[in-house]
Amino acid sequence: MRLAIARHGDGPRQVALIHGLGADGSMWRGITEHIVAAGGVTITTVDLRGHGASDRSDDYSISAFADDLVETLPAGLDLVAGHSLGGTVLERAVARLAPSHALYLDPGFRLGLPTEGLAGRLFWATAPVGLTVAALAQKWRSRGRPPLDPRDDKLRTDATERFDRRMAIPVFRDVAHSPAPVAAPAVPSTILLSDDSPAVLPDVTAVRLEALGWDVRRLPGVGHDFWLEDAERTYASVRDLLQFS
DSSP, X not given: OOOEEEEEOOOSEEEEEEOOTTOOGGGGHHHHHHHHHHOSEEEEEEEOTTSTTSOOOSOOOHHHHHHHHHHHXXXXXXXXXXXXXXXXXXXXXXXXHOOSEEEEESOOXXXXXXXXXXXXXXXXXXXXXXXXXXXXXXXXXXXXXXXXOHHHHHHHHHHHHXXXXXXXXXXXXXXXXXXXXXXXXXXXXXXXXXXXXXXXXXXXXXXXHHHTTOEEEEOTTOOXXXXXXXXXXXXXXXXXXXXXX
């Protein structure tokens, strides 16, 4: 499927950004403004299938999302970044996209959800309840953080209204049962982790990936939404990746 895209900036260096579950390309606003202001870069944002202006589907598997990226984006970009679900999808597509560098923000490599034995069967038999509890726990951990900029709050509300909610449980099930392999990166890769990262990438896995050649960084004091909470610090933490030689 060819995905809906938007472009920002007009520089010679090419960057693509892939959003997370329930979002869309517009929600990168805070970080795209910083990158464009620095100059020299053209940014392409995509709306994954079932999100934003892209078509809906009966197939919301991670492999289908990844195939869409390969069909939509050119190979050999300078940098491709994926957040949360977008990081999971990028991991499946990155060898084919072959960017000079890949950036993963709290990628959903290994969800902290049960998949085996009685606990796994019970959880997925009542998945809507279990995922709601997990979402409430995440909201509790996020208490006390500053509210979103009104512009970002509006973008999030609009994205949620356009999001095909049918995909939520299939996506969580697919990611939980088929985690990303613990292996050396296919291309030079950086992982940026928030305070909420253990829900999508356990610390022990992050340590193992770092030993295999991944550049693992942490941004303390922000949650899973990163730039929506603090665009300036998020940009500063990866600015070196945008200073292309």
